[in-house]
Amino acid sequence: MRTVSTHGIRMTTISPGSILQLKCLRTLNLSGNILNELPKELGELIHLRYMDLSSSRALKELPDALCDLFNLQTLVLVWCEELEKLPKAMGKLINLKHLYVSGCRKLKYLPKGIGSLRSLQALDCFYVCDHGDEEALKLSGLEIMDQLQGSLHIFNLGGNAEDAIEAEKVQLGNKKHLSSLRLLFRRRIEEHRESDEEILKALQPHQNLESLTIWNCHCTTWPLYLIKSLHNLRRVDLYDWKFCDHSPPLGKLPSLEILKIVSMNNVKKVGVEFLGIKKKKLKHCQEEFYSQN
Numbered sequence: 551m552r553t554v555s556t557h558g559i560r561m562t563t564i565s566p567g568s569i570l571q572l573k574c575l576r577t578l579n580l581s582g583n584i585l586n587e588l589p590k591e592l593g594e595l596i597h598l599r600y601m602d603l604s605s606s607r608a609l610k611e612l613p614d615a616l617c618d619l620f621n622l623q624t625l626v627l628v629w630c631e632e633l634e635k636l637p638k639a640m641g642k643l644i645n646l647k648h649l650y651v652s653g654c655r656k657l658k659y660l661p662k663g664i665g666s667l668r669s670l671q672a673l674d675c676f677y678v679c680d681h682g683d684e685e686a687l688k689l690s691g692l693e694i695m696d697q698l699q700g701s702l703h704i705f706n707l708g709g710n711a712e713d714a715i716e717a718e719k720v721q722l723g724n725k726k727h728l729s730s731l732r733l734l735f736r737r738r739i740e741e742h743r744e745s746d747e748e749i750l751k752a753l754q755p756h757q758n759l760e761s762l763t764i765w766n767c768h769c770t771t772w773p774l775y776l777i778k779s780l781h782n783l784r785r786v787d788l789y790d791w792k793f794c795d796h797s798p799p800l801g802k803l804p805s806l807e808i809l810k811i812v813s814m815n816n817v818k819k820v821g822v823e824f825l826g827i828k829k830k831k832l833k834h835c836q837e838e839f840y841s842q843n
Contacts, residue, residue, distance in 0.1 A: 728755060
């Protein structure tokens with residue numbers, strides 16, 4: 551048997567014996583079940599290429615034996631809401647190309663080992679650790695992951711002088727296959743405005759980027775690359791920029807189709823350049839515009 555799927559049958563346990571009978575398995579879908587734990591015998595499935603544990607809402611941790619699955623290429627953990635950590639030895643998954651962890655609300659960081667996975671092509675979320683845990687992968691761990699594609703969401707930025715230094719090392723501009731980037735800054739006190747500006751400046755994406763979302767940034771100015779370099783941006787979403795008092799001239803972005811701005815309470819005036827109307831003709835005009843305070 552090469553494929554097993556128990557999606558949505560609300561299974562609560564898996565017997566070790568049943569796992570040992572599936573040693574030729576390539577695809578395992580356990581999504582939508584109520585599993586509290588997984589048996590260590592899972593590590594015996596060394597031919598496994600694809601594992602989906604998404605929406606396993608009772609699962610708090612994964613067995614260390616999972617890291618023995620050296621042929622595993624895709625691991626889906628989306629909406630494992632109780633999952634608190636990943637195994638330390640994730641670096642042993644040398645063939646892992648796709649890791650999906652969005653919606654894992656209790657996951658505070660990714661383990662260091664993930665930083666050695668040069669073949670990783672999809673990492674939907676990166677969690678910046680805010681308490682200096684030695685087991686946590688630092689933001690600079692993204693540096694070698696130039697094969698990343700699709701969307702990347704970086705959580706918990708700012709509030710720490712080290713974050714700006716780490717952001718410099720990421721070399722986000724080398725990740726030319728990313729199409730969507732979301733940056734979420736921590737909610738914290740006002741004094742960290744300067745570090746936010748340094749972090750945002752350092753996290754300059756490649757010009758191929760098509761969608762950019764920034765949440766809760768304490769910057770008072772806009773990074774120059776937002777206007778001068780990202781000419782392929784089709785969508786921009788800005789939320790909770792509470793300290794910025796002027797609007798960016800986003801209308802100068804030739805490919806912009808959707809612009810959404812929420813809670814920029816300090817903006818008193820929107821200039822004509824905001825919608826780019828100084829230009830004689832726009833190739834693509836904004837199809838949607840939201841402004842909300």
